[in-house]
Amino acid sequence: MATGIKDKIVILGMGCSKFGERWDANAEDLIVEAFEEAVRDAGVEVDQIEAAWFGTAIEEQHVGKSGIPLAMTLRLPYIPVTRVENYCATGTEAFRGACYAVASGAVDIALALGVEKLKDTGYGGLPQRGRGSLNNLYWPNLSAPGSFAQLAAAYRAKHGVDRGDLKRAMAHISVKSHANAGKNPKAHLKNAITEDDVMKAPVVAEPLGLYDCCGVSDGSACAIVTTPEIARALGKKDLVGVKALQLAVSNGQEVQFDDWDGSYFATTRAAAKRAYQEAGVKNPRQEVSLLDVHDCFSITELVTLEDLQLSPEGGAIRDSLDGFYDASGKIPCQIDGGLKCFGHPIGASGLRMLYEMYLQLTGRAGARQLGDPVLGMTHNLGGFPSQNVSSVTIVGRLGA
Numbered sequence: 001m002a003t004g005i006k007d008k009i010v011i012l013g014m015g016c017s018k019f020g021e022r023w024d025a026n027a028e029d030l031i032v033e034a035f036e037e038a039v040r041d042a043g044v045e046v047d048q049i050e051a052a053w054f055g056t057a058i059e060e061q062h063v064g065k066s067g068i069p070l071a072m073t074l075r076l077p078y079i080p081v082t083r084v085e086n087y088c089a090t091g092t093e094a095f096r097g098a099c100y101a102v103a104s105g106a107v108d109i110a111l112a113l114g115v116e117k118l119k120d121t122g123y124g125g126l127p128q129r130g131r132g133s134l135n136n137l138y139w140p141n142l143s144a145p146g147s148f149a150q151l152a153a154a155y156r157a158k159h160g161v162d163r164g165d166l167k168r169a170m171a172h173i174s175v176k177s178h179a180n181a182g183k184n185p186k187a188h189l190k191n192a193i194t195e196d197d198v199m200k201a202p203v204v205a206e207p208l209g210l211y212d213c214c215g216v217s218d219g220s221a222c223a224i225v226t227t228p229e230i231a232r233a234l235g236k237k238d239l240v241g242v243k244a245l246q247l248a249v250s251n252g253q254e255v256q257f258d259d260w261d262g263s264y265f266a267t268t269r270a271a272a273k274r275a276y277q278e279a280g281v282k283n284p285r286q287e288v289s290l291l292d293v294h295d296c297f298s299i300t301e302l303v304t305l306e307d308l309q310l311s312p313e314g315g316a317i318r319d320s321l322d323g324f325y326d327a328s329g330k331i332p333c334q335i336d337g338g339l340k341c342f343g344h345p346i347g348a349s350g351l352r353m354l355y356e357m358y359l360q361l362t363g364r365a366g367a368r369q370l371g372d373p374v375l376g377m378t379h380n381l382g383g384f385p386s387q388n389v390s391s392v393t394i395v396g397r398l399g400a
Contacts, residue, residue, distance in 0.1 A: 004244065004277075004278035004279075005099060005100070005103055005242055005243075005244065005245055005278065006241070006242075006243050006244065006278060006279055006280065007228065007241040007242070007243065007398055007399065008102075008103045008227070008228075008242070009099045009102050009103055009225050009226070009227065009241065009242040010225065010226060010227070010228050010231045010236075010239045010240060010241050010242070010398060011223055011224070011225055011239075011240045011242070011354075011358055011395065012041075012042040012043075012044065012109065012224045012225060012226045012230075012231055012234070012236065013038045013039065013040070013041030013042025013043070013044070013223075013224045014037075014038050014041060014221070014222060014223045014224070014351075014354070014355045014358045014359075015033075015034040015035060015036065015037025015038030015039075015040075015041060015221065015222045015355070016034055016037065016186055016219075016220070016221040016222070016351075016352055016355040017030045017033040017034045017186070017219050017220040017221070017348075018033070018185070018186050018219070019186060019187060019188045019217045019218065019219035019342045019343055019345065019348075019352070020188040020217050020218065020219070020343070021119045021188075021217065021218065022117070022119065022217075022218040022219070023119070023120075025117075025218070026062070026117060027056075027062040027063045027069070027115050027116075027117035027218075027220075028063075028069070028073045030115050030117060030218060030219060030220035031069075031070065031073045031074065031113060031115050031220050031222075032073060032074070033220060034113065034115070034220040034221050034222040034348075035074055035111075035113060035222050037222070038111075038222040038223065038224050039224065041224075042224040043234060043235070043236075044109060044224065044234070046074065046075065046076065046077065047077050048109055049076065049079065049109050049110065049111045049224065050079055050107035050108060050109055050110065051079055051080045051081075051082075051098070051101050051106070051107045051110045051111070052067070052070060052071070052076060052079060052080070052081045052082070052098070052110065052111040052112070052113065053081075053082050053083075053084055053093075053094040053095070053097035053098045053101075053110070053111070053112045053113075054067050054069070054070040054081055054082065054083045054084070054094060054113055054114075055083075055084050055085070055090040055091045055093060055094035055112070055113065055114035055115075055347040055348075055350075055351070056083065056085065056090065056114065056115055056116060056346075056347035057085050057087065057088075057090045057116060057346035057347050058116065058118065058346065059083070059085070061117070061118060061120075062115075062116070062117040062118070062120070063115065063117075065083065066083055067080075067081025067082055067083045068081070070083075070113060082097060084097060085347075086247075086382065086389050086391075087346070087382020087383050087388070087389045088294060088296070088344070088346055088349060088350075088380050088381060088382030088383075088389070089247065089350055089380040089381075089382050089389045089390070089391040090114060090346055090347045090349075090350065090382075091112075091114030091221060091346075091347055091348050091349055091350030091351035091352065091353075091354075091380070092245075092247075092350030092351070092353075092354075092378070092380050092391040092393055093247070093350070093391070094112040094113065094114050094347075094350075094351065095112040095223055095225075095245075095350065095351060095354060095393070096245045096247065096391075096393075097110075097112065098110035098111060098112040098223065098225050099112075099225055099242055099245060100245075102225055102226055102227060108226060108227070108230055109224065109225070109226045109230065110224070110225055110226075111222070111223070111224055112222065112223045112224075112225070112351060113220065113221070113222040113223075113351070114220065114221055114222075114347035114348040114349070114350065114351045114352075115219070115220035115345065115347050115348055116218065116219065116220075116345030116346045116347040116348055117218045117345070118216050118217075118218060118345060118346075119216065119217065119218050120218075142384070143205070144296070144297075144384070145204045145205035145208055145213055145297065146205045147384040147385060147386070148205070148208065148296070148297040148299055148300060148384075148385065149205035149206055149207065149208050149299075150262060150385065151262065151263070151299055151300070151303060151385045152166065152207050152208065152299040153207075153262075154261060154262035154263040155263045155264075155299065155302070155303060157263070158261060158263040158314075159263070159313070159314035161314070161317060163207060165317055165321075166207060166299075166302075166317060167199060167207055168195065168199075168321060169298075169302060169316070169317040169320045169321050170198070170207075170208075170212050170298035170299060170302070171195045171198035171199055171211070171298075172195065172320050172321055173295070173298045173301050173302070173320060173325075173334075173340075174193065174198050174211045174212060174298055174340060175193055175194065175195055175198065176325070176326055176327070176333075176334065177295065177334045177337050177338045177340040177341050178190070178191065178192055178193045178337070178340070178341055179192060179327070180327055180332075180334060180335050180336060180337050180338075180341070180368060181336070181337025181338075181340075181341030181342070183366070183367040183368040184336050184337050184341075184368060186342075187336065187337040187341045187342050188215065188217045188219075188341060188342050188343045189215070189337070189340070189341040189342075189343070190337075190341065193211060197211065198211040198212070207299075208297055208298070208299065211298075212297055212298040212299070213296075213297055214295060214296050214297070214338075214339040214340050214343060214344050215343045215344070216343055216344060216345075217342065217343025217344065217345055218343075218345050219342065219343070219345040219348045219349075219352065220345070220347075220348050221348045221349075221351035221352040221354075221355050222351060223351055223354060223355075223358075225242070228241070228398060238362060238363075238397075239397075239398040240357075240358055240361045240362060240395055240396070240397065240398065241395065241396060241397065241398035241399070241400075242393075242394075242395055243278070243279035243280075243281075243375065243394040243395060243396050244274075244275040244276070244278035244279040244392070244393065244394040245275075245278075245391075245393055246271040246272075246274040246275040246278065246391065246392045246393070247271060247389065247390070247391045247392075248266075248267040248268070248270040248271035248274075248389075248390050248391075249267060249388075249389050249390075250266070250267055250383070250386070250387045250388050250389070252387075253266070254266055254385075254386045254387065255386045255387060260386075262385060262386070263303070264303055264306065264307055265303060265304065265307050265381060265385065265388065265390055267381075267388055267389065267390035268304055268307040268308065268379065268381065268390040268392070269307045270390075271390045271391060271392040272284075272307060272308045272309060272379075272392050274392075275377075275392040275393070275394055276309075276394075278394075279375075279394045279396075281375070281394070284308065284309050284310055284377075285309070285310050285311075285331070287374075287375055288310065288331055288375050288376075288377050288394075289331070289360075289370070289373035289374050289375050289376060289396075290331060290332045290333070290335055290357070290360060290370060290373050290376050290377075291308075291310075291331065291332075291333050291376065291377040291378065291379065292333070292334055292335075292336065292338060292353035292356060292357070292377075292378050292379070293305065293308070293333060293334070293338075293378075293379040294339065294349075294379055294380045294381040294382075295334060295338045295339045295340050296339055296344060296381070298340075300381065301316075301320075301333065301334070301338075302316040302317060302320065303316070304379055304381070305319070305320075305325065305333070308377070308379065308392070310331060311324075327368065327370075332370060335356065335360065335365075335368055335370065336352075336353075336356040336365075336368065346382075349380065350378065350380045350391065350393075353378035353379075353380070354378055354393065354395065356376075357376030357377075357378060357395050358376075358395070360373050360376060361373055361374075361376055361395065361396065361397060373396075374396055374397055374400050375394060375395075375396035375397075375400065376394070376395050376396060377392065377393065377394050377395075378391075378392070378393045378395075379391065379392050379393075
């Protein structure tokens, strides 16, 4: 019987580029920026890395296909490089591949790196490209803000939520994220905003306003993983272990049956359930120290907090307004600024979230450092409410 990955793998080192409109850099520059920090942190040489996983989603826009761009940029020594893509969970998928390779005993040290360079396209959102004849028929009438606005409508209807309360909770989320990002030198958007700014902003798709939507940016993030035994042999202490790696993918039930009412993410619930089982977490509201969730839209954060069993169903609005997820709250959420303030270079976001968990757990988060975190969790959601990929990753102190 499978026992899971808990504490079989540790993070040896991580790196993260500055996120933003990086007109000064191409994708290869961003790769190097994240990788150089990671290898310094890990204390290893390039030739000690035995396999790599390369995450990038819209590769036609910048690096191209295959693992060759990563191998050439970093001059990797003819090792296997696997390029992966799984919507917005792409960076986490790269991390999952590297961890599984080490856990299997196939390699001792593996690399996961995600990058996306999208601002050079000149397009305000994510570039739209043909995805086959069926998608081309209906995607022209589909937008990300529009589909997540429908999530908000379904959530309101199910829980009898007042529109004003929902807007205030979403505004609180945006204000919180901007306040946290102001302490993070690698964030894209760092200006403080007020609840009034959010409430009066132009509407993008009712009830989502401008400040309820994350932006697009350029960025890269990187992790080097190994076993606890090898890490200790390299002189590492205070190790961060991987507790759970779970991924759930829509199978069509959301759009084909009446069981799904449009108010939650079925994939996130499935991935969270398995992740808690793998990590041995019995009461997530009491045991999780901090988290980053996929806040592509403010409503996504609210719904996800319930899907992760951190707030009761219909209770995330009250928890958010009460400051439960603030930097000073019980479970800080988006302590680094989240997608709201980093933007969303798709291939990098999952690893960027893990980078913050790693810094916090090793006490190196600087001005935004929390007191004494034990378990950190990240969540990615790619696609639309009715058809998506969801990942839940838990990391924490080795042995905790």
